[in-house]
Amino acid sequence: MNVLEVRALSKRYGEEHAVDGVDFELAEGSATALIGPNGAGKTTILSMLAGLLEASSGNIQRRKGLSIGFLPQYPKFFPWLTALEFTEMAAKLSGVDPKKARQQAQKTLEFVGLREAAGKKVGGFSGGMKQRLGLAQAMVHQPDLLLLDEPISSLDPSGRREVMELLKSLQGQTTILYSTHILNDAEEMTDQLLFLRKGNLVEQGSLAQVRSRYAQPQIRIRFENNDAAERFAHEAPWPAALEARAVVLPATAQGPVMQDVFRYLTVSDLSVLGVEQETASLEDIFLKVVAGP
Numbered sequence: 612m613n614v615l616e617v618r619a620l621s622k623r624y625g626e627e628h629a630v631d632g633v634d635f636e637l638a639e640g641s642a643t644a645l646i647g648p649n650g651a652g653k654t655t656i657l658s659m660l661a662g663l664l665e666a667s668s669g670n671i672q673r674r675k676g677l678s679i680g681f682l683p684q685y686p687k688f689f690p691w692l693t694a695l696e697f698t699e700m701a702a703k704l705s706g707v708d709p710k711k712a713r714q715q716a717q718k719t720l721e722f723v724g725l726r727e728a729a730g731k732k733v734g735g736f737s738g739g740m741k742q743r744l745g746l747a748q749a750m751v752h753q754p755d756l757l758l759l760d761e762p763i764s765s766l767d768p769s770g771r772r773e774v775m776e777l778l779k780s781l782q783g784q785t786t787i788l789y790s791t792h793i794l795n796d797a798e799e800m801t802d803q804l805l806f807l808r809k810g811n812l813v814e815q816g817s818l819a820q821v822r823s824r825y826a827q828p829q830i831r832i833r834f835e836n837n838d839a840a841e842r843f844a845h846e847a848p849w850p851a852a853l854e855a856r857a858v859v860l861p862a863t864a865q866g867p868v869m870q871d872v873f874r875y876l877t878v879s880d881l882s883v884l885g886v887e888q889e890t891a892s893l894e895d896i897f898l899k900v901v902a903g904p
């Protein structure tokens with residue numbers, strides 16, 4: 612069951628199409644990574660879904676009664692408040708019964724690992740602590756859907772790990788849509804990937820689906836010189852892409868396997884420097900998708 616469906620969603624600023632006819636769904640309990648370079652439209656999409664920005668056209672169908680929590684890319688904190696005061700205020704603003712707001716805030720701060728710091732003023736918090744507090748304010752009312760704009764991008768590796776583990780502990784219970792350009796981390800927590808480029812969704816699917824479309828395993832053969840590479844490309848029985856002193860063979864179901872390649876090379880007189888099997892990482896896929904036409 613979907614908690615949210617987006618159809619032909621667009622946002623224009625004058626002549627500029629910040630978001631240009633985007634379609635996707637969020638299944639209940641799923642984690643979706645919204646991936647794209649700077650200016651691709653990630654913040655604009657999240658702001659429209661959060662109801663903070665009006666769409667120019669298109670439609671956002673939210674499940675009836677859907678509650679949403681939002682962590683902006685640059686959350687504003689009041690440095691003079693304590694973490695508990697701030698989270699309690701967020702709880703009340705999100706509609707939590709005022710009598711229960713303090714208790715709910717305490718529980719949430721504990722969940723994000725800020726129990727000890729609950730009575731401390733936010734002004735003295737580190738980046739990682741602020742990000743966890745940002746998460747606390749987004750989830751203090753136990754929303755059905757969490758929208759997180761770059762929740763880990765500004766953190767150092769240990770901060771990223773902490774926040775990622777926190778988010779993973781929510782996976783399956785809360786529907787999560789988060790934007791990021793840290794692809795190694797995205798690989799860990801994603802049921803659906805949405806690749807955004809210049810306001811358009813250029814690729815979407817599960818990690819396995821996207822991998823199978825882009826991350827075709829391939830075999831690279833490096834030769835001593837260009838002549839040998841060219842001869843291989845002309846004479847071998849497989850389609851081979853020619854590169855500088857090398858050829859690349861797609862290792863598809865119909866293509867050769869390593870053994871075939873070795874057998875062929877053993878009986879040929881081509882001077883080979885190396886043979887390697889390669890698979891593309893999510894990072895490679897991102898570069899391919901984003902560098903498209």
Ligand SMILES: Nc1ncnc2c1ncn2[C@@H]1O[C@H](COP(=O)(O)OP(=O)(O)OP(=O)(O)O)[C@@H](O)[C@H]1O
Nearest residue numbers: 624627628629647648649650651652653654655656
């Ligand atoms: N208020 C605005 N007025 C005019 N143009 C805007 C406005 N907000 C965003 N844009 C433009 O819309 C496009 C998408 O911006 P958006 O902030 O959504 O991208 P993003 O993917 O979140 O980028 P980043 O990773 O840098 O945060 C950009 O070209 C941006 O310049």
